[in-house]
Amino acid sequence: MFRDVQDFVLNFSSILWEALPFIVLGAIIAGILEELLPQTLIARLMPKAALPAVMIGGALGLVFPMCECGIVVVMRRLLRKGLPLSCCISYMLAGPIVNVIVLFSTYIAFGPHGIGLQAVGIRAGLGFAIACVTGLVVHAVHRRVGTAALLKEAAAPSPKAISLTVIDGAAQGDVPGPKKSLLKRLDNISATALHDFMDITVFLILGAVLAAFAKILITPEDIQRLTRDMPYLAIPAMMALAVVLCLCSEADAFVAASFTEMSLSSKMAFLVLGPMLDLKLLLMYTRVFRWKLIATITACTVTLTMASTMVLHQVYDPAPLSGNAGKGTTVSAPGASGTPGDQTSPPTTP
C-alpha cells in the first residue's frame, strides 16, 4: 500500500510539474491575446469557408507550437476573439502533433528502428487529417445547435466578437476605445492570465490524480501481454493506454517505440490519439466545452483514429529490424521462441 502511494505521488508530481510551465506560458499568451488582439483581425484573416479554415487551424501548430496542456488555455481565448469553433478544434487537436518539436522527437524515437521518416509522415498526416475532419464535424454540429449548446459561457465569443457568418465590410467591433496606459494593459493581462491559470490547472491536477491512479492499475507491459494472446486488440488497447498514460507529445514517441512487439499501426494509434484525448485533457475540456461538444470530439477522434490505423495496418506494416539480421549476428537457439518470456522452459534443439 505504501509503495503504491509512493508510486502514485511520483507519477502525479511528474505529470503536474512537467505540464505546469506550459500552462503558465499558455495563460500568459491568453492574457496577451485577450488584451491586444483586435476582435476583427481574426475574422478578416480567416477564410470564410469551413474547409480551408480547419486546414489552417490544423497547420497552425507549425507556426505556434504548443503542448496539449497550454493549447487549451490559448484556444479558449482565441474562441472568445472570434476564431471559428471548427478552426479552434482543429488547432487544438493537431497542434500538439503537427509541430516541429514533436515531429523531431518522433523521428529520433523511431529512427533507430529504420522507420523514422515513415513514422513522422504517418503521425503528422493522420493527426492533421483527423483534426480537420473533427473540425468539420464540429462545424456541422455548431451550425445545427448553436454556440450556447456547445461552449461554456466563459469560452463563448464575446458580444462584440464578429464571427465569420456575420462579418461584412466595416465592423462594429472596430470602434476604438480610450487609450490605455502600459500599466493598465499589464494589469489586464495579469488578471486574465491568473484567472485562466487557476481555471485550467485545477483540472490538470485532477487529471493528473486520475492518471496516476490508472498507472498503478495498468502498465504498458500489461497491454503487451494482453495483445500477445489477442492481437486484434492491439489498436484499441494502445488507444486506451494513450488515454490513461497522459504523456506529453514530446515524450510519447519514445514510449511507443519501446513497444517492439506491437505493430506500427497500433503505435500510431497511441501517438495520434494521446495528444488529442487523455484523462487530463478531458477534464480540461470541461472548462471550455459543454458535454455535447466533448462527446462529439471524443466520438470523432476515437472513431477516426481506430478506422485510419486499421486501414494503415492493412496497407503498411513494415518488417521488424530483426528481419534485416546482418552478418555476424548471433541467433539464439530455437528454445528462445518456445514460450515467450518464460524463463524456466529449457531450450530445445531444432
Place this chain on the structure above:
Amino acid sequence: MDHIGHDHDHAEGHGHDHPHDNTASEYYLEQLLTILVCGAIGVTAILMYHFDRLNYLLVPQFHPWVLGGGVVLVVVTAIRAASLWVSVGTPDQGAGHVHGPDCDHDHGPEDHATTPGGTYLKTIPFALPLVLFVMGLPNAGFSKEWTERRLGKAEVIGELKEVAAKDGDTLTLDFGELNMAAYDPGKRDAFEGRRIRVKGQLKKVSEKDYELFKLKMTCCAADMIPLKARIKSDIVIPQSLFRDHDWVTVEGQLQFVEIPEKRMFLPVIRIGGKSGLGLQKAQPE
C-alpha cells in the same frame, strides 16, 4: 446591489467570468485567493528547483522550465497584487462602481459558476502539490515492485554461440547507446565481440544469468521505460555480493541475441573466465 469589482478593464467583452452581484468583500476575497494560490504555486516551483527536488520527477533539461514558470507566475501575481492594492478604495473602478450605458467595457454573460463558494472549491485541489512539497515528497524513485512489474519476465535466450573476440580497448557505453546499437545492424556488427563496460541495475534470473537494466526517463518519471541487457557469466555470481536492483558496472564481451517473438535484439554481455568476474558495485544514478 451595485456591481462591484471591476478594477481592471475588459478590452472587448469579459475576458473572464466572475460574479457581478457580489459585495466588494467577496470580490476582493476571490481575487486574494487567486493571488495566494498562484503565488504559492510559483514559489513552490522555484523552491523545487532550488532544493533539487525535481531530480526524481523530470529530466534536467526540464528543470529550468519549472524555474521559469515559477518566476513568471510570481511576477504576474505580484503585478496583480499591486494593482489590486491600488484599486482598493478607488471610487471609479473599485467598490461602488455602478455600470451603466456609458461604461466603455463590456459585461459578458452572467456566468456565476465562480461564486465565492465555487472559488473556494477551486482552490482545494491546489492543496495537494503544496502539501506534498511541504512533506518533502516525492523523495525516492519508483518502488521495486513497480520496477519488477515494468521489467516483466526475463526473455529466454538459451545457449549462446561463441563469438570471435575483437581487438581494441574496452568501450565504455552508455545504456542508451547499447540499446540503440541493438536496433542497428551496422552497429551490431561493429560492436559484437568487443569488450565493453556499461553501468546498470541487476536482477537475478539464475546463478549465472542476470538481467541488467536501466530506467530511462525521456521527459518525466511518468514516461519511464526499462532498457534491458543480459549478463551471462561463466562462473556463479556470488549472491552475497550482488542483490537485485544493485547498481553495478559490468565489463565483458558483447554480443546480440535475437528475440523473434519480441521483434528485437537483446544485448548480452559475457563475463567471468580468465579476466575475472567483470562485475563491480557502482554508484546509483
